Amino acid sequence: MSRRTRFGLALALALGAAPVAANDLRFGIANAPSSMDPHFHNLLVNNMTLQHVFEPLTWEEVDGRITPRLAEGWRIVDDTTWEFRLRRDVRFHDGAPLTADDVIFTLARVPTVPNSPGLFVTFVRPIVGIDKVDDHTLRLRTASPYPFLPRDLTAIMILSERVHRNATTADFNSGRVMVGTGPYRFLRYAPNESVELAANPAYRNGAPPWNTVSIRAITQDGARGAALLAGDIDIMDRVPGSDLARFRADPRIRLASIPAASLVYMFPDGNRPEVPFVTDHAGRPLPANPLADVRVRRALAMSIDRTTFADRLLEGQAAPAHQLLGPIAEGHNPSLPPIPYDPEGARRLLAEAGYPDGFSITIHGPTGFIPDDGKMLQAVGQYFTRIGVRTRVETQPRNVFFPKATARDFSMFLGSWVGTLGANTLRALLTTYSPERGWGAFNRQRYSNPTLDSLMDRALATLDDEGRNRLIAEAERVVMEDMALIPLVSTRSTWAMRADKVEYTPSPLSRSQAMLARPVK
Structure with a gap:
């Protein structure tokens, strides 16, 4: 031995x-x-x-x-x-x-x-x-x-x-x-x-x-909450908005919450001439991939009421996201305008792109991976359908979903990213996929934009923080004008714990770790 x-x-x-x-x-x-x-x-x-x-x-x-x-x-x-x-x-x-x-x-x-x-x-x-x-x-x-x-x-x-x-x-x-x-x-x-x-x-x-x-x-939100109330666990992460009022009213429970350095987004495949799960309303293949047209991507983004999405659907456990990099991320671009909620304008853009009657699509996402991911995907499908893009929703366990997303089996999927460094977010999600350079490691739809790549080349070699962040902010403008990703919300991270046993330092990186927990003295 x-x-x-x-x-x-x-x-x-x-x-x-x-x-x-x-x-x-x-x-x-x-x-x-x-x-x-x-x-x-x-x-x-x-x-x-x-x-x-x-x-x-x-x-x-x-x-x-x-x-x-x-x-x-x-x-x-x-x-x-x-x-x-x-x-x-x-x-x-x-x-x-x-x-x-x-x-x-x-x-x-x-x-x-x-x-x-x-x-x-x-x-x-x-x-x-x-x-x-x-x-x-x-x-x-x-x-x-x-x-x-x-x-x-x-x-x-x-x-x-x-x-x-x-x-x-x-x-x-x-x-x-x-x-x-x-x-x-x-x-x-x-x-x-x-x-x-x-x-x-x-x-x-x-x-x-x-x-x-x-x-x-404990993948079910309700089951985690029940385990905490029963004393089977001492602390739980990812508290859903539906449990907040009950936990706040219970003296046995302490909450710790913080805005997360997170982004929840939809990732459309605008790179291939043909994509799966996109047809006309009769189920026939389309002559071209509608997601390749920036007007279509922008129309889909404009169909979503992000304020209602965050406040009502997610019960205040999120904030609307109008760009990839949140306010706490290095490289956040404060000059970018918010994405308007404009269903009529979205329909006009679809008509300009050649889809006055819309089209049909199936969107995909993981289930139980981030808070309320299945609920969010259903809501996105309803918003798309209201502007004429009839949408079916399919969720899959993450061990099934991620390999399929990596294999480009989907035309559009729900994803998430956590990080405070804008350069890493853009480099991982949207720079042209290159294993040799370590770029685009999570660019599962193989988006490619030479202007973005050029800006990232310069930013990643700039030692001056202020100059580098200006380049990252410009790169953020480029990808948002192209609507490479459709941002939805930035979530909050909330933990609930036994008030007599645990104190917790909440992390904007959403870490659930014993190193952030302290015994109550």
């Missing part, structure tokens, strides 16, 4: 059967992680869960600041070289020290993970060379000036070269190689159900306050 296997068995025997106590935290979350491999799927629920066990070099705080994590600091050596100094007190859960070799191994592994539905490659592609200065210092070289490297590295959790050299995604999912540097140690993973963790008593900042952490996926 290997040392690593003995370590895992001993930990499970020592901590796995501990009863629920005051310092045992039980989370009820809306989605289950799709994998324990920290480089397999760039998904919020995966990242926020795995960051208990694994850590990046740098960290994005709740207020958006980038701070050291495994790195103790960094500096710019020249326009294309960053030097990172590693903390010397970091130990993996098996006792081995963190070295520069582990970081070099990790950065090389990220682009090689097979079958990923959402790669992390965007965050490492700017790195064209790595120089090891010593065991705790390394220099990362980029092809051109690149100001976002410390921020990008917040997304890359660092592995152990010794433990993970030949590890597969299946090895992580089995728990065999779940050895990180984080404040919690891995106990077990039940796919689509739960993750169990235990405090790391040897953590460099001291043992965390929770002895054990149970992260349980």
